[in-house]
Amino acid sequence: MTHALRSVETPTDLDLTPSDRILRTHLPDREAAPGMSVREADVSLRLDGGGNGLLDTTHFDTVRFPPPPWIDAAMQAAVADGSLAYTPYRGAPEVLDSLAPRISDFLGSPVTSANLALTPGTQGALFTTLSSLVNEGDLVLLADPDYLFCERILQFLGARIERIPLTFDGDEPSLDLDLVEELAAQEPVLLMFSHPNNPTGAVFPERVIRRVAELSNERGFLVMVDELYSRLVYGDTVFPHLRAQPGMADRSITLLGPSKTESMSGFRIGVVVAPTEIVKSIEQCIAMTSLRAPAYSQRLLERWLVDDAEFLAERIGDLHRLREQSLAALRAVSGVRVQAQDGTAYLFVDVSAFGATDVEIAGALQREAGVIVSPGYQFGPSGTGHFRICFARDETEWAQALERMVVCLTGFATRAGLVG
Incomplete structure (x- = not known):
């Protein structure tokens, strides 16, 4: 018996519209510039993470700041043992066991391997954790400004977002905790913020972190902190860890990883520290999205937080000198305001006095200075009128880039009447 092949007409009018979930991540309720959505602005500035041949200040220069020297041998040893290619979804048990005491010491709070999950970078930690906790319509309190993908992932999940302003009492940073207390009556499931703050670099004093913990315990919401x-x-600078506060081992989720300080972003490995039941849910999400964190990269965590005080001190010293160089150059431009903070390799530069949009300024810096910056609108409504730069770059190359940036920004200052 023969069977005729059934002809199938090729549809001519396919609907290729993205899902509603994706469209929500375009942040249609916010404009990056008059008549331009956040998504349209990102596309117009080619902010796709690839650099596009320009000097890209959205991330570390991992040539000038390479990973620790033990990385090569450790990675080669892992790859040479093919039996390590597959691990449980949550991570290799022996890696988790080795990490737990070191993370306990680092956070100042007891941690067992049951409190840990390994993810494809802290970006993977962010997505899998939020996917495990947030339902459609849930209220989430999010710092403003904060890491750009927090808002987009929450929109993807259909959360209701209330922004919590980052404030400064003199030079001391805080969150608007009175607003947190007010909104607690609406039963948020989660408060989330980065610490140190991304994009500003602000490190919160212990009294702020203590009050966050008190509100969480009193009002019944979880807290996720990206550390x-x-x-x-x-x-x-004294860094207060949220998990070390009373009651917060059971109420907090902490994101950690070697991506930035140790320049290991390319290895795509992150760590979630959370209550055991939350870790179980995160593991389910890891299984569905990526099966596991890169298995060979997991082995690198066996050396993380081990005997690297000299490496860390040298790196921070180099970055401090680059920070001072950057501040001196940018503050020489009339109308530019930039306040150094105590953490990260970022500066959040206030150019609101120019009267131009973030898109205009970021676009001009690309065309005239050959430099990609992160425009402020990406980080939340209060970020408008700013841009973020990462100054972790080759010193000579960065000095030349700063000169070009100063020329470009001075042009804006002149047009705004800020230069006599």
Whole structure:
């Protein structure tokens, strides 16, 4: 018996519209410039993470700041053992066991391997954790400004977002905790913020972190804190970890990883520290999205937080000098305001006095200075009128780039009547 092949007409009018979930991540309720959505602005500036041949200040220069020297041998040893290619979804048990005491010491709070999950970078940690906790319509309190993908992932999940302003009492940073207390009556499931703050680099004093913990315990919401940059703080700055506060081992989720300070972003490995039941849900999400964090990269965490005080001190010293160089150059431009903070390798530059949009300024810096910056609108409504730069760059190359940027920004200052 023969069977005729059935002809199938090729549709001529396919609907290729993205899902509603994706369209929500375009942030249609916010404009980056008059008549231009956040998504349209990102596309117009080619902010796709690839650099496009320009000097890209959205991330570390991993040539000038390479990973620790032990990386090569450790990675080669892992790859040479093919039996390590597959691990449980949450991570290799022996890696988790080795991490737990070191993370306990670092956070100042007891951690067991059951409190840990390894993810494809802290970006993977962010997505899998939020996917595990947030339902459609849930209220989430999010710092403003904060890491750009927090808002977009929450929109993808259909959360209701209330922004919590980052404030400064003199030079001391805080969150508007009175607003948090007010909104607690609406039963948020989660408060989330980065610490040190991304994009500003602000490190919150212990009294702020203590009050966050008190509100969480009193009002019944969880807190997720992204501490990716918590090793990158300057001088004698004291960094207070949220998990170390009373009651917060059971109420907090902490994101950690070696991506930035140790320049290991390319290895795509992040760590979630959370209550055991939350870790179980995160593991389910990891299984569906990526199966596991890169298995060979997991082995690198066996050396993370081990005997690297000299490496860390040298790196922070180099970054401090670059920070001072950047501040001196940018502050020489009339109308530019930039306040140094105690953490990260970022500066959040206030150019609101120019009267131009973030898109105009970021676009001009690309065309005239050959430099990609992160426009302020990406980080939340209060970020408008700013841009973020990462100054972790080759010193000579960065000095030349700063000169070009100063020329470009001075042009804006002149047109705004800020130059006599």
